[in-house]
Amino acid sequence: MASSNELPVQTLSVTVHPTSPITTTISTVPLPECLAPGDVLIKVEAAASNPKDWLHLVATGTSLNSGDDLAGIVVAVGEGVTRFKPDDRVAAFHPMGKPYGAYAEYAIALEHTALHIPDSMSFEEASTIPLVSLTAGLTLFRRQGYLAPWQPGAQEKNQRKSLLVYAATTSLGTYAIKLAKLAGIGPIVAIGGGSSDYVKGFLETPQDAFLDYRTGLETLRENVKRLTEERHLHLRNGLDAVNEHESWVQVSQMLHGGGRLSVFSGARKYDEQAIPKDVDIVYTFVGTAHEAKYRPSMPKQPSVEDVQGDPAFAGEFFVWLEDMLRQGKYSGHPFEVISGGLNGVSEGLNRLRNGQAGGRKFVYQIGSKGRE
Numbered sequence: 001m002a003s004s005n006e007l008p009v010q011t012l013s014v015t016v017h018p019t020s021p022i023t024t025t026i027s028t029v030p031l032p033e034c035l036a037p038g039d040v041l042i043k044v045e046a047a048a049s050n051p052k053d054w055l056h057l058v059a060t061g062t063s064l065n066s067g068d069d070l071a072g073i074v075v076a077v078g079e080g081v082t083r084f085k086p087d088d089r090v091a092a093f094h095p096m097g098k099p100y101g102a103y104a105e106y107a108i109a110l111e112h113t114a115l116h117i118p119d120s121m122s123f124e125e126a127s128t129i130p131l132v133s134l135t136a137g138l139t140l141f142r143r144q145g146y147l148a149p150w151q152p153g154a155q156e157k158n159q160r161k162s163l164l165v166y167a168a169t170t171s172l173g174t175y176a177i178k179l180a181k182l183a184g185i186g187p188i189v190a191i192g193g194g195s196s197d198y199v200k201g202f203l204e205t206p207q208d209a210f211l212d213y214r215t216g217l218e219t220l221r222e223n224v225k226r227l228t229e230e231r232h233l234h235l236r237n238g239l240d241a242v243n244e245h246e247s248w249v250q251v252s253q254m255l256h257g258g259g260r261l262s263v264f265s266g267a268r269k270y271d272e273q274a275i276p277k278d279v280d281i282v283y284t285f286v287g288t289a290h291e292a293k294y295r296p297s298m299p300k301q302p303s304v305e306d307v308q309g310d311p312a313f314a315g316e317f318f319v320w321l322e323d324m325l326r327q328g329k330y331s332g333h334p335f336e337v338i339s340g341g342l343n344g345v346s347e348g349l350n351r352l353r354n355g356q357a358g359g360r361k362f363v364y365q366i367g368s369k370g371r372e
């Protein structure tokens with residue numbers, strides 16, 4: 001094990017409780033004396049929230065440190081870790097449900113789901129990147145069949161393979177569009193609501209289109225149909241990044257025959273009669289980057305073989321993403337800092353639960369800035 005100094009023996013850690021409203025408690029938790037192979041111990045400078053940080057706890061009635069997106073400074077690395085060393089600036093996707101999560105002074109992540117961040121990038125911005133970027137990457141390049149941008153011929157082969165992104169103003173929809181652009185995928189038909197200014201900036205070719213979902217889903221479906229006919233688009237690939245009010249049913253009807261629609265809420269079944277028979281619905285579970293499998297209760301799973309390679313893909317994806325960050329070709333999502341450091345987590349999660357994200361992520365300053 002390589003470490004900068006004496007290893008910290010304990011950390012302040014937030015436990016999130018599935019109450020209404022969401023509440024948290026902060027306690028001191030001992031850190032392991034020795035890191036496991038592949039582990040990276042990180043002094044957390046910023047953490048970001050995701051909807052599942054409260055959703056899963058409410059669904060299962062459990063309490064835990066549910067934060068999984070973080071950025072900070074490497075303190076020590078376990079055996080076999082070669083990409084990171086103490087004092088490196090990093091962001092990481094902590095394994096969901098495991099100890100030493102992001103809402104803490106120190107967290108433990110795994111080498112293959114961590115990435116270096118440039119000196120010019122703030123920890124706050126960096127903390128918005130790992131979990132949702134990887135969800136979007138797994139979706140496009142493992143489930144939807146597009147070539148990953150680092151694969152030979154990706155730009156040519158992904159061209160003229162259009163993509164429909166419903167709920168493009170979610171961080172998931174926006175990251176999917178940023179990745180699609182870097183992989184040469186297009187044209188992109190993006191559908192969003194009131195927070196669309198940021199995502200519109202990535203729809204830079206005249207072939208791309210933006211539509212507003214607030215016209216109502218049925219009108220929207222007609223508008224997409226008209227657009228695809230006028231532009232001779234064959235929309236076979238789609239993402240429904242929100243899965244609300246049976247949105248996936250209408251979105252599945254916007255795709256052409258033989259299409260594939262990615263969905264993200266594990267709480268739905270996606271078996272409505274109105275879904276066209278020739279549209280394949282596939283659920284993305286970002287946890288496969290660590291677990292290499294779906295959980296038995298999850299809907300619309302891909303084949304076991306398709307999932308086994310996800311941890312290796314995640315490793316390649318983060319190495320590539322770190323290069324994109326270095327070159328200034330990729331960036332974080334708009335964010336709002338919730339004051340109070342670890343004490344602010346309950347406020348952020350309640351605002352997420354109340355649908356107040358409005359095109360940005362909620363971030364907490366946990367390191368030195370949080371104490372200012």
Ligand SMILES: NC(=O)c1ccc[n+]([C@@H]2O[C@H](COP(=O)([O-])OP(=O)(O)OC[C@H]3O[C@@H](n4cnc5c(N)ncnc54)[C@H](OP(=O)(O)O)[C@@H]3O)[C@@H](O)[C@H]2O)c1
Nearest residue numbers: 051135167169170171172193194195264285286357358359
């Ligand atoms: N399965 C997985 O592994 C996985 C991983 C990551 C995320 N997810 C899921 O993916 C979903 C998106 O996550 P996120 O973190 O990207 O969300 P988010 O950024 O917090 O989403 C907030 C945005 O959702 C948009 N929105 C709300 N209701 C909408 C509707 N009915 N139709 C279209 N857009 C709507 C709003 O946009 P406007 O302001 O423009 O209206 C709002 O800005 C969540 O359900 C999350 O749990 C799943």
